[in-house]
Amino acid sequence: MKVQQILLAARPKGLPTQSTFKTVTVELPELQQNEVLIKPVYYSVDPYMRGRMNDTKSYIPPFEVGKPIESGGVATVVESKDNNFHPGDLVMLTASRPLLPWSTASIYPASSLKKIDNNIPPSYYLGILGMPGLTAYFGLLDIGKPKAGETIVISGAAGAVGIVAGQIGKIYGCRVVGIAGGAEKVKMLTDKFNFDAAIDYKGNNDIQASVAAICPNGVDVYFDNVGGEISDGVMAHLNNFARVVLCGQIALYNSTEVPVGPRPQPLLLTRSVLMQGFVIGNYATRFAEGFKDLVEWVKTGKLKYTETTMEGFDKLPEAFLGLFAGKNSGKLIVKV
Amino acid sequence: MKVQQILLAARPKGLPTQSTFKTVTVELPELQQNEVLIKPVYYSVDPYMRGRMNDTKSYIPPFEVGKPIESGGVATVVESKDNNFHPGDLVMLTASRPLLPWSTASIYPASSLKKIDNNIPPSYYLGILGMPGLTAYFGLLDIGKPKAGETIVISGAAGAVGIVAGQIGKIYGCRVVGIAGGAEKVKMLTDKFNFDAAIDYKGNNDIQASVAAICPNGVDVYFDNVGGEISDGVMAHLNNFARVVLCGQIALYNSTEVPVGPRPQPLLLTRSVLMQGFVIGNYATRFAEGFKDLVEWVKTGKLKYTETTMEGFDKLPEAFLGLFAGKNSGKLIVKV
16 A cells, blocks of 8 residues: 655754755555554644754754654554554543644554543644643643632743643732734733733733733733743843743744844843743653543533644645644644 | 941942941940840941842831941840840841841840840851842752752852752752852862752853753753853753743843843743742741741751851951952951
C-alpha cells in the first residue's frame, strides 16, 4: 500500500517556510499479526514543534531531517489483525506523547493504541482535553496558584492554551486579562470566553501602559505563552510574590541569535517573584486528575472551546506556518 | 550632647562615591523616662543598601536625602532611664529590620531594644547569626531545596551570604562550587570553608567554560548573589528542574540604565527551571527556626565564619564603597 508522508526537508534558519517540508510517497509493509493499520482523522499543529526543528538538546528529541514530522493526532482503524480493534474505531497512541507521523496511513502494534470515547468530539482530545488543555490546567493551577480576587494576565490568550487558562482563572474567581493580536480575537476573549478585559497588541505600541491602565492593582499571575517585549511590558507591573508561568515563548522561537532584552532578575528579586518553566510531560502522572476536572467543566458549560479547522492532509505545512502569523483562534486542527 | 551623624548627601547616579555621604554634628535631646542612650559598637554594611539610595519603590523604603544612613548594628548602653537596661549592656533593636542610624549615639525607648547573649561574639549577630546567615539559610533551603549529591553553584561565594550558603550545602551532602574574585578568595573557599571547587572570575574570561569543566553533571541549584554575565555563564549549564535562588544582583546595582542581556526565559522553559527572588523579610516569622540551626552548626564547628573588620565610625562610607570593589572576604563589619 502506497502512502504519502510529509518529511522535514531541512532545518529552518529563522522562520520556517514551505521548503522546510517535503512530500514523498512510500510503500507500507504488509500488516502482521497483532498489528493495526490506521489513517489519521485529525492532526494538531502546535508552536512547540518549531523547537524540534532545531538540532538542539531539549526535553523532546529533535525531528530528523528526511523523516516524517509528527504531531498530536486522532486516527481511525482501517484494517486490523488484532481482536481488540476493528475498522472504524477511533484511536490515539498510548505513548506519554501521543504523536502521529504525518503520513496518510501508518501501521502500529495494537498494544501501542487505545480507543477513545465516542461521546466526545474527537478533535477535543487534541485541544481542550488534550495537551493544550492539560498544559493550561497544570501551568495555571500548579505553578500560578491563583487565589480568588487576584489579577491574571495571559499572553497568547486567544491560542489553544490561553483560552483554557483564562477560563480556569475565572472559575477560580480571578480577574483575567488577555493579550492577543487583533480586534476580532480581543472581542472573542471578552464576549465568548468571559475574560474581564483584553489588550490588542497589534493595535497598541505600549503594552506596559495598557497593562498599567487595565490592571490598577498590578499583576499577580502572568501566564506567558509569548515572551519577548510583550512580557517585558507585563512584568513591569508584577506585584510582590507574583508568579510567572513560562508556558511558551513563541515570539522568540524563530530567532537565529540569542534573544536579548532587559534582565528580569533585579525585578524578580526585589518583588519576591517566582518564575517557573515547565513542559506538560512533567505532569504525566497527574493527567487523569486534570482530565477529570476539564471534562466536568466542559460538560457543565464552565469551559467553552473554539477550534480553527483546516482541511486536507496537504495543508499541514500551511497550518503550522500559520501559527507564527497568529492566524488561529483557539486550537488549530487539521482535518484529514 | 553633641553627636556625629553620616547622612545621605545626594542620590548617587551609578557607583556611589564619598560625596554620596555627608558628616554633620547634631545635638541630641535630653534623655526621658524609659529611654536609653546607646552607642554603636559594630555596624554591618551590605550591598542591598545601594538600592535604598535610589528613589524607587522597593521592599524597603528608600533612604531620605539629608537623613542619616542606617544599617545593621549592635550597640552598648551608655545611659539608661529604664530599669531593664544598664550601662554596658549589649543591645540590638527589636524591629523586624534591626537597623541603627549612622550616629555616634542615639536615644531609643527601652521597648524598642533587646539585650543580646554575651556568650556569642556580638559581631556574629550582624553576620552568620544575623541577616546574612538567615538569608543564606532560607534562600538555599527553602528555595534551592538541595538534595544530597546535587551540584550547587554560588556566585559572590566569598561574601557574607555566600560562605554560609556554601557550607550549608556541604552539610546537606551536596557538591558545592563557588565563584569569587581573586586567587586569595578562591583558596579561602576551598581551604577554609570546605567548598569542593572555586572559580576566580577575575582571572577568567570564560565562566561558561569553567562551569562546564568543573560541573560535569550540570548545575542543580544556582545561588545567585551577583547577576549579569557571571549568571549567564552558570545558567547555560542548568539541569532540568534546576532551582535559581535570586539573592543579590550586585553586578547590576550601579547600572544607570536597565541592564540588558540574553533573555533567560527560553532556557528556563525548556529545562523546567524555577527562578525565585526573595528578601529575608519574607521569612520573618521563621527566623527562630533558622537561628536555632545556625547556632547549633556554629557551636559544633560545622559552620565556620570570617569577617573583614574596619575600625572607626568615619570609615563607614569607605567600607560601604569597598563592597562594590569586592574588597571584603566574608562579612564586612565596621567596629566603631
